[in-house]
Structures are given as C-alpha cells and as structure tokens.
Amino acid sequence: MKVLVAGSSSTLASKLIPELQQFAQVVTAGRSGADVPINLLDTEFKLPQDITTVVQLAAHFGGKDFSSIVAAEQLNVLGSLRLCHAAKQAGTKHFVYISTIFATLPADSPFYSSYSLSKRHAEETLALYCKNAELELTIIRPGQFYGTGPAFRKHQPFLYSIADKAEHNEPIEFYGKQDALRNYIHVEDLAHIVALAVKNQLTGTYNCVAMQNISYSTIAKAAIKAFQSSSSIRFLHDKPDIQHNAIDADPLLFQLLNYFPQISMELGMEQEAAYRRQQQ
Numbered sequence: 245m246k247v248l249v250a251g252s253s254s255t256l257a258s259k260l261i262p263e264l265q266q267f268a269q270v271v272t273a274g275r276s277g278a279d280v281p282i283n284l285l286d287t288e289f290k291l292p293q294d295i296t297t298v299v300q301l302a303a304h305f306g307g308k309d310f311s312s313i314v315a316a317e318q319l320n321v322l323g324s325l326r327l328c329h330a331a332k333q334a335g336t337k338h339f340v341y342i343s344t345i346f347a348t349l350p351a352d353s354p355f356y357s358s359y360s361l362s363k364r365h366a367e368e369t370l371a372l373y374c375k376n377a378e379l380e381l382t383i384i385r386p387g388q389f390y391g392t393g394p395a396f397r398k399h400q401p402f403l404y405s406i407a408d409k410a411e412h413n414e415p416i417e418f419y420g421k422q423d424a425l426r427n428y429i430h431v432e433d434l435a436h437i438v439a440l441a442v443k444n445q446l447t448g449t450y451n452c453v454a455m456q457n458i459s460y461s462t463i464a465k466a467a468i469k470a471f472q473s474s475s476s477i478r479f480l481h482d483k484p485d486i487q488h489n490a491i492d493a494d495p496l497l498f499q500l501l502n503y504f505p506q507i508s509m510e511l512g513m514e515q516e517a518a519y520r521r522q523q524q
Contacts, residue, residue: 245267245268245269245296245297245442245443246268246269246270246271246294246295246296246297247264247268247269247270247271247295247296247297247298247299247442248270248271248272248273248280248291248292248295248297248298248299248331248336249261249264249270249271249272249273249299249301250273250274250282250284250298250299250300250301250302250327251274251300251301251302251303252272252273252274252277252278252301253274253276253277253278254301254302254303255391255395255396255399255431256301256342256389256431256434256435256438257272257301258395259391259431259432259434259435260299260301260435260438260439262435263435263436263438263439264299264439264442266439267439267443268296268297268442268443271292271295273291274302280292282327282330284302284319284322284323284324284326284327285318285319285322285323286326287326288326288330289326289330290330290333290334291327291330291331291333291334291336292334293334293335294335295331295334295335295336296336296337296338297336297337297338297339297340297442297445298327298328298331298336298338298339298340299340299342299438299442300324300327300328300339300340300341300342301342302319302323302324302327303319303320303342303359303363304316304318304319304320304359304362305359305399306320306357306358306359306361306362307358308357308358312358313358313362316358316359316361316362317358317362317365320359320362320363320365320366321362321365321366321369324341324366324369324370325366325369325370325373328341328370328373328374328377328379329373329377331379332377332379336379337379337380338379338380338381338382338442338445338447339370339374339379339380339381339382340381340382340384340438340441340442341366341367341370341381341382341383341384342384342386342438343363343364343366343367343383343384343385343386344359344360344363344385344386345385345386345387345388345427345451345452345453345491346359346360346363347360347363347364347367347385348364348385348451354487355487355489367383367449370383371383371449380445380447381447382441382446382447382448382449382450383448383449383450384437384438384441384450384452384497385449385450385451385452385453386429386434386452386453387427387428387429387452387453387454387491388400388426388427388428388429389428389429389430389431389434390403390404390428390430390431390512391430391431391432391512392512392515392516392519393516393519396431400428403428403463406460406463406464406467407467407470407471407513407516407517409467409475410464410467410468410470410471410473410475410513411467411471411473411517411520413473413474413475414475415475415476415477415478416464416467416468416475416476416477416478417478417479417480418460418461418464418477418478418479418480418486419479419480419483419484419485419486420479420480420481420483420484420485420486421479421481421485422485422486422487422488423459423460423461423479424459424460424485424486424487424488424489425457425458425459425488425489425490426457426458426459426460426463426489426490427453427454427457427458427489427490427491427493428454428458428463428509428512429452429453429454429505430505430507430511430512432507433505433506433507434452436503437452437497437498437501437503437505440501440503441497441501444500444501446500446501450494450496450497450500451491451493451494451496451497452497453491453493453494454493454505455493455495455498455504455505456493457490457491458509460486461477462509463509463513464477465477466508466509466510466512466513467513467517469510469513469514470510470513470514470516470517471513471517
C-alpha cells in the first residue's frame with residue numbers, strides 16, 4: 245500500500261505519518277519540504293500514478309473577515325476538490341478527508357464559524373464528486389485534538405494556558421459560575437484511528453470524538469496533578485458564563501476499527517508535564 249498525505253507539515257501529520265509507515269509506504273505532498281510539491285490553490289496539479297490512498301489534512305482555519313472566509317472556502321472546499329480530482333486522474337482508489345466535528349454545528353451555535361462552514365461544504369462537495377467519479381470516500385470528523393509540546397498550542401491556547409498556570413503554581417481562573425464542558429481527543433489516538441481507517445479501507449462518514457465530555461475544572465485538576473502544582477481553581481462569578489461545547493459521542497467508528505481512544509486528559513497532562521521537565 246502506498247499512501248499520499250497532503251498537509252504533511254500539520255501537527256496531525258507528525259503523528260499520523262509514523263502510524264501509516266507501520267504498514268504502508270508514505271509519500272508527502274505540500275507546498276514545501278514534501279516529496280510531491282503541490283499547491284492546492286493551483287488550478288491544476290498531478291499526483292503520482294501508484295498511490296493507493298490519499299489523505300487530505302491541509303486546512304485553512306478561516307476567520308470573520310471577508311478575506312479569511314474566502315481563503316477557507318478556497319482551500320478547504322476547492323483545494324480538497326482539486327486534490328480529489330487529481331487522485332482520481334492518477335488512478336487512486338480511496339480518498340480520506342479529515343473534516344471536523346464542528347462541521348455538524350447549526351448556524352446558531354456560538355462555535356459556528358467560517359471554518360466549520362467550509363468543512364461542511366467540503367464534505368458535501370467531495371461526496372458529490374466521489375459518487376459520480378466512483379471513488380471510495382472516507383470522511384472523519386475529529387473533535388478538538390491536543391498533544392504534547394508547543395506545536396499544539398496554536399489551535400488550543402486556552403487548554404495550554406491551564407497547563408502553564410499549573411506549571412507555575414498560579415491560580416487557574418474561569419469566567420462565570422458554569423463549569424463549561426468541552427470534548428478533547430488526544431492526537432495520538434486520532435492518528436491511530438485515521439491510520440486504521442486507511443489500513444482497513446473503511447469508507448463512510450464518521451464522528452471521532454472522546455467518549456466523554458470533560459469540564460474545565462476537571463482539566464485543571466488533571467493539570468494540577470500532573471505538574472504537582474499548588475494552583476487553586478477559581479470561578480469568577482462576576483464574569484459571564486462560558487458556554488458548554490459538549491458533543492454526543494458516537495462509538496460507531498471505534499467499534500468498526502476495534503479501537504477506542506486510550507489517552508485520558510489526566511494522562512495527556514502527565515505527558516505534557518514530563519515533556520516540559522525534559523526541556524528544562
């Protein structure tokens with residue numbers, strides 16, 4: 245099996261590629277530092293002829309202004325469609341698209357964004373194309389994922405700020421009275437699940453989130469324990485409540501692959517604390 249990974253410089257790719265290399269030859273694709281130089285914004289490009297599966301990780305995270313909304317649609321929708329078409333032309337049989345659980349959000353959700361909208365557009369566009377092109381399609385919708393080290397801070401700054409405060413024995417403060425719920429899946433679990441889907445050539449659309457939501461205070465307690473910290477946890481009742489972003493878990497993907505997420509927030513924080521101690 246030969247697998248091409250687009251968006252090979254992403255944080256998910258850093259964990260996925262070693263997983264794929266256990267059973268497949270991996271070819272990377274991207275704008276720089278990749279085996280196959282491609283730009284998904286180009287009108288046309290070609291892929292090698294001997295690729296079994298293409299995995300699309302490249303994404304634009306959007307924003308609220310006009311240019312950011314356009315950029316998200318250009319890369320996430322049209323770029324993914326171009327990649328899918330190039331895969332079909334090269335004789336690839338299987339296309340794997342990494343979407344987001346936020347693609348399922350309703351428009352009135354406080355967490356709805358140009359990113360979630362463009363990802364949903366991409367899902368629908370790829371499904372239409374692959375149906376007509378007779379190309380096998382897998383769509384995986386991960387929840388918010390995190391991992392060990394500074395590379396993951398960019399997209400989860402609040403989570404890592406909790407770890408920072410625990411590390412420095414500072415008070416961990418949350419707005420409002422509500423102990424807001426979130427759903428986080430560790431990147432190592434996500435990478436293993438995606439690799440299993442590739443290996444087993446699983447097709448269909450699947451949610452991929454942690455089986456249990458977790459409260460901010462539970463995250464803080466995990467960080468305090470991991471860093472052996474004296475930090476306190478405070479809720480600032482004079483501030484507005486933080487909204488829940490809980491997600492109903494669907495075990496179908498895990499059941500089909502015979503693998504459920506293994507890394508709890510407590511273990512994830514322990515790994516982060518151990519990493520930081522090694523860097524000192």
